[in-house]
Amino acid sequence: MSDTKDADREALREWIRGGIAMHPTVKSATGLAEHIGVATTTLTKFLNDPKYKHTPSTPTIAALEKAFGSRAPRVSGFEESAPQPLAEGAEVDVAKLPKALQTAIKALQADRRGLEVWRLETDLLDEWGYHRGDFVMIDPNAYVYAGEPVLAISNATTPMFRILQKPWLVIGDLMPVAVDDRTVILKGKLVGRMTWPVG
Numbered sequence: 687m688s689d690t691k692d693a694d695r696e697a698l699r700e701w702i703r704g705g706i707a708m709h710p711t712v713k714s715a716t717g718l719a720e721h722i723g724v725a726t727t728t729l730t731k732f733l734n735d736p737k738y739k740h741t742p743s744t745p746t747i748a749a750l751e752k753a754f755g756s757r758a759p760r761v762s763g764f765e766e767s768a769p770q771p772l773a774e775g776a777e778v779d780v781a782k783l784p785k786a787l788q789t790a791i792k793a794l795q796a797d798r799r800g801l802e803v804w805r806l807e808t809d810l811l812d813e814w815g816y817h818r819g820d821f822v823m824i825d826p827n828a829y830v831y832a833g834e835p836v837l838a839i840s841n842a843t844t845p846m847f848r849i850l851q852k853p854w855l856v857i858g859d860l861m862p863v864a865v866d867d868r869t870v871i872l873k874g875k876l877v878g879r880m881t882w883p884v885g
Contacts, residue, residue, distance in 0.1 A: 709859075755860035773807065774847045798877070811857075816835060820881055821879065822837075822879050823876065834875055835847065836848060836872060
């Protein structure tokens with residue numbers, strides 16, 4: 687059991703080190719601690735002191751996941767066994783929406799073949815006018831220019847909403863993610879949004 691816990695802690699250390707190495711602005715454990723608002727020793731001791739037996743708390747790990755844009759590897763109390771990007775939206779079954787919203791969406795789809803509808807579940811695109819809870823229209827056939835918002839799919843299942851700066855997907859101070867057409871695939875360009883009352 688102890689060996690498993692030690693292996694889990696080492697996987698977490700490697701994930702944090704990799705996150706620091708890939709982060710666009712943070713370049714050290716001290717800088718990362720300041721970036722996420724925790725004491726510097728919270729990370730420096732965990733990363734550098736082999737006798738230090740404490741694992742970062744759940745809130746600290748959640749802050750790291752937000753900074754890196756990916757899930758932490760599994761440690762005690764965590765379900766994931768490997769890093770996975772955070773889901774930032776879900777595709778919508780238009781047939782299950784209220785009739786008035788279906789009509790509005792279908793009118794938009796009539797002008798664009800293959801238009802998909804997704805529900806945004808992140809605040810990352812607020813600056814570009816797309817907000818959490820919006821129904822966003824994804825056009826897989828539209829040409830994407832640098833600096834435009836897109837939907838990408840990571841590891842075949844996990845949606846990420848980002849800004850395209852070829853070949854990178856960027857947003858705020860999260861780690862850039864490369865579109866490699868294998869593990870990260872560009873799904874389409876955001877071409878519109880609709881809001882709808884909740885409840």
